[in-house]
Amino acid sequence: MAIQKGDFIKLNYTGRFEDGRIFDTTDEELAKKEEIFNPRGLYGGDVVIVGAGHTIEGLDEDLEGKEAGYSSTVTIPPEKAFGLSNSKLVETVSITKFQDRNVHPGLPVELEGKRGVVSRVIGRKVTVDFNSPLAGKTVSYEYTIEKLLEDDVEMIQGLLALYTGMRDMEVEITDGVAKIYVPTGLTFNQRWLMAKNRVVSELFKYAGLKEVQLIEKLTAEAEAPVPAEPEVEAEAEAEAEVEAEVKEETSESHE
Incomplete structure (x- = not known):
């Protein structure tokens, strides 16, 4: 099935400058080897919505029409990457x-x-x-579309991970109503406070939900606080406020 705008996909990628230097990757071992590993970053692939601005424009456009399992390398000029230097x-x-x-x-x-x-x-x-460190640069992305997500819970968890840096948050869906159990530490997280309205808006638009309930989850055991802001993006990543926290931030998410 061809990938279309609005589809949730799991994407693995590595971003390089023209000289071959790597500035962002979803591959943890490669990040360590290239000395760009972020201990607070998520590796193993990002869940993104095609056409929603979760990646830079040139990469986002290249995803359309492809299928799960597809791999390629795309070269992207500054105006469709991280912008021209201003x-x-x-x-x-x-x-x-x-x-x-x-x-x-x-x-x-x-x-x-x-x-x-x-x-x-x-x-x-x-x-x-004050320009992004990646402004004015032509970059290339080697990427693989790992899968097209079709399970609603998996889609929501993936989107939450993209915005919060936390995988497998507890989610329940009944008759178009999603209950998202938000860990206590996350309710005080600046990144989450800035992003949650956008997350909910995207869930209505792309996941077809009628209602989203954000429920603060309290447990008897004290929870470790969530860092107030990930080290940034990708830089990228680039990734780099909330879009300036996903696209303009996501490039920083693994740096």
Whole structure:
């Protein structure tokens, strides 16, 4: 059966720069070998909805019309990958903006809630590039469509894993009503608070549900808190707010 927009699929992939360097992968062993392993990332394949913006545009488009089991490599230009570099996102500021005055090119920084990288230091002036590290780059993705998901619970669990980084959350479905049991720690997770409305909206649109109930699950045993924000995306991954937390974030999800 050919893959169409709105289908839930399980996708394995590896993203490379033009020089062959790997910046994102769903293969845990490869991530460790390439020294981009994220201990808080999920490996073994992502569940995505085709056409929903869960992957970069060029890869998303290439999935349509294929079938489960299909493998290929696609080269994607910047405008359909992580965007062109925007000169308006390169700013020059005073070094007094930084608490640590040991500022140097290549230093990751955060100013006024924006993440960037120092590109130049001249005297007391610091130039910071707030573009995505992947902006302006042509990339390639080697991918395999592992399966087309048809089980409703599996689809919902996969979507939840994409947004929360947690696999196999408890889900029940009866007559078009989905009950999602949310672990206590997740209810205080900033990523989840930002993403849950979008998750529910996508479940209505793509899974055909009539109602979604988010139920906080309490247990007698204390639950370990969920990290407030995954290390980012993919960067990608790129992955990188919630779309800026899936597509613009998902590339960061395995970095």
